[in-house]
Amino acid sequence: MFYEDMPVGKTYATGTKTLSAEEIIAFGKQWDNQPFHVDEAAAKESVFGGLIASGFHTILTAFNLTLQASDWSESSMGSPGMADVRWIKPVYAGDTLRVEAEVTAAKPSKSKPDRGFVDVQYNILNQNDVLVSSYHSTHMLKRRDA
């Protein structure tokens, strides 16, 4: 997939990934060592009432699902950033995540004719189709003719 394969309005959906308690705790211990991410007993006493995934774990799971769903291995030149990362609902152990993506903007680079910028809105839903998180990301992709 190149820049030209991501026109405005294009949508796509990913596969699913279930987050186990073990995965949530392992991620938390490495990156986000707060009680409600790493300690089931403490999590039950917290405002969340149970073990929840780090918001970064949710976003990375979504990003991984979108990488699997979109073959950018030839064209990706990285990303200048993300905007508006929202953690809307807790993601509990055993929840299954999937992503719905939509291209919201696409423009060729003015200074470098070999590439373009594509903005994508990513909505992350759980097994009950509840929106749990979302983010907006810009991708720099090679143009097909480059």
Added chain:
Amino acid sequence: MFYEDMPVGKTYATGTKTLSAEEIIAFGKQWDNQPFHVDEAAAKESVFGGLIASGFHTILTAFNLTLQASDWSESSMGSPGMADVRWIKPVYAGDTLRVEAEVTAAKPSKSKPDRGFVDVQYNILNQNDVLVSSYHSTHMLKRRDA
């Protein structure tokens, strides 16, 4: 540290963390399996000219450094989101990261008197004091009297 310990204008700095090639590749293989994150030879041929850390690896390293620098273990109630995540310069294997943080807004919750919201701008710098990445995050913290 509670809500009251994070007034607008407060700044703080973290310790440092050096990202090794092995750590960059391990993170990439798990979460961001693009050639310039996981394959030194392919990375040399890429636009980056060498192995670079996943942007998520950079942000998580910064987040981890800030967790270590600020004792929120009693007061953190999570985060509703992040804004304006910027990947400004590549982070290469061997680069050493540190974070400078500044509180940009603080307001008590209107509906729940036990908590408040604190906005923090995080600037991530390398060993040459170059700004490589930044992000803005909102934290929900318990109030001291709660």
